[in-house]
Amino acid sequence: QKEVEQDPGPLSVPEGAIVSLNCTYSNSAFQYFMWYRQYSRKGPELLMYTYSSGNKEDGRFTAQVDKSSKYISLFIRDSQPSDSATYLCAMSAGSGGSNYKLTFGKGTLLTVNP
Amino acid sequence: NAGVTQTPKFQVLKTGQSMTLQCAQDMNHNSMYWYRQDPGMGLRLIYYSASEGTTDKGEVPNGYNVSRLNKREFSLRLESAAPSQTSVYFCASSWTEYNEQFFGPGTRLTVL
Numbered sequence: 001q002k003e004v005e006q007d008p009g010p011l012s013v014p015e016g017a018i019v020s021l022n023c024t025y026s027n028s029a030f031q032y033f034m035w036y037r038q039y040s041r042k043g044p045e046l047l048m049y050t051y052s053s054g055n056k057e058d059g060r061f062t063a064q065v066d067k068s069s070k071y072i073s074l075f076i077r078d079s080q081p082s083d084s085a086t087y088l089c090a091m092s093a094g095s096g097g098s099n100y101k102l103t104f105g106k107g108t109l110l111t112v113n114p
Numbered sequence: 115n116a117g118v119t120q121t122p123k124f125q126v127l128k129t130g131q132s133m134t135l136q137c138a139q140d141m142n143h144n145s146m147y148w149y150r151q152d153p154g155m156g157l158r159l160i161y162y163s164a165s166e167g168t169t170d171k172g173e174v175p176n177g178y179n180v181s182r183l184n185k186r187e188f189s190l191r192l193e194s195a196a197p198s199q200t201s202v203y204f205c206a207s208s209w210t211e212y213n214e215q216f217f218g219p220g221t222r223l224t225v226l
Contacts (some may be wrong), residue, residue, distance in 0.1 A: 004189055042219060043118075043220050044204070101162065105156065
């Protein structure tokens with residue numbers, strides 16, 4: 001079983017839709033969770049950063065972590081064509097775990113159609 | 115504040131040639147990383163430097179060497195390039211090895 005699983009998509013939605021992106025993981029030591037956005041031919045850009053379980057909201061973006069289910073989500077409200085990109089989840093155990101480096105999902109390609 | 119910068123942006127090599135990819139960060143971060151990104155494989159860690167003066171192997175270190183020149187700069191060297199090293203290479207940095215990482219714009223390398 002891979003440490004981090006992420007559906008590669010592609011996911012295509014109309015402008016204004018609510019988008020849900022998800023990752024599952026197997027390492028119960030993970031406690032830091034990140035979402036990166038990567039535009040075509042660009043470097044990954046940090047979008048959201050959360051610690052442990054719960055929700056975090058930033059504008060149209062909401063990151064949700066459910067450690068009991070080993071499941072994280074990123075919701076995008078009122079999606080825009082400019083949100084079209086690949087979204088990567090990443091996680092680490094932090095200083096309390098043996099694997100403190102980031103483990104990335106392979107990314108989900110999202111297209112928002114005008 | 116440029117963040118993480120990488121040079122060159124593009125490079126074409128012939129098999130057996132050598133080259134060095136340069137990375138610099140101006141965020142006073144302690145930790146730096148080199149990744150490669152290939153279609154269907156995601157980001158894979160090549161080498162990292164948790165702090166100035168230390169380097170460690172990541173997931174795919176074979177065929178690469180690194181140098182942490184100072185706190186700002188971390189270079190990746192291909193001694194004898196192979197077609198399997200055709201990829202997009204990203205440098206990243208973080209405050210410590212436990213923190214979120216910030217990425218550079220990438221270097222697209224083709225080995226013929």
